[in-house]
Amino acid sequence: MTDRGLALPALRHQLVTAVLTLAAPGLQDAGFDPAPHLATLLTDACDATAPAPWLGHTLRTAEEAALTADLGSALRTHLATLPPDPTPTDHLRANTWHPITTTAAQLARVLLRNDHHHATTA
Template sequence: MTDRGPGLPALRHQLVAAVLGLAAPGLQDDAFDPAPLLATLFTEACDADDPVPWIGRTLRTGEEAALTADLGAALRTLRTTLPPDPRPADHLASPAWPAVTTAAARLARALVANDHHAR
């Protein structure tokens, strides 16, 4: 792997934590609020709509960017199923939520593996 980052390690940490939270259905209970995790993915640490410019900043590889884009697509689909002012439970009850956790799990695996193998 060619290590191209992260240039923003604190934001990388936020990104990894957000993706792991979305990928862990066991943590998604009545107290689970996806809003801060979604903010991390779309504004603070990455742009899941256009992740390629984040390579070398919070993303390490093109694979991570592609998986982030997949997660962004799943989240955009989720948004179409939610009411105008969704509660956390609305996210979890949506038929689109399993695709979010699946995409997040794939990205989480890549993020953690790439961090483990970084030089």
């Protein structure tokens, strides 16, 4: 694993929080609004549609970037199926939502593993 370190640790925190939240379907009830988490993944903490430039900023490894790109693909597919100005319910009931939670869970495991590894070796 080549850990490129982090130039933007506060944004890393936002990224990890967004990914963990999307990976936890049990938290996604009627009051859940995915919009801020999607914004974090698509604009604030990394561009999941093109994550490679975020290596060393909010992403630690090429594996994280690859899984983030997979999540970006799932997000693009999902967003393309939604009506204009979607409600939280539109997101959660879409057939394309499950691949987001599944891919986010895979990414979450890697993000946390890498953060743990970095914390124990730094």
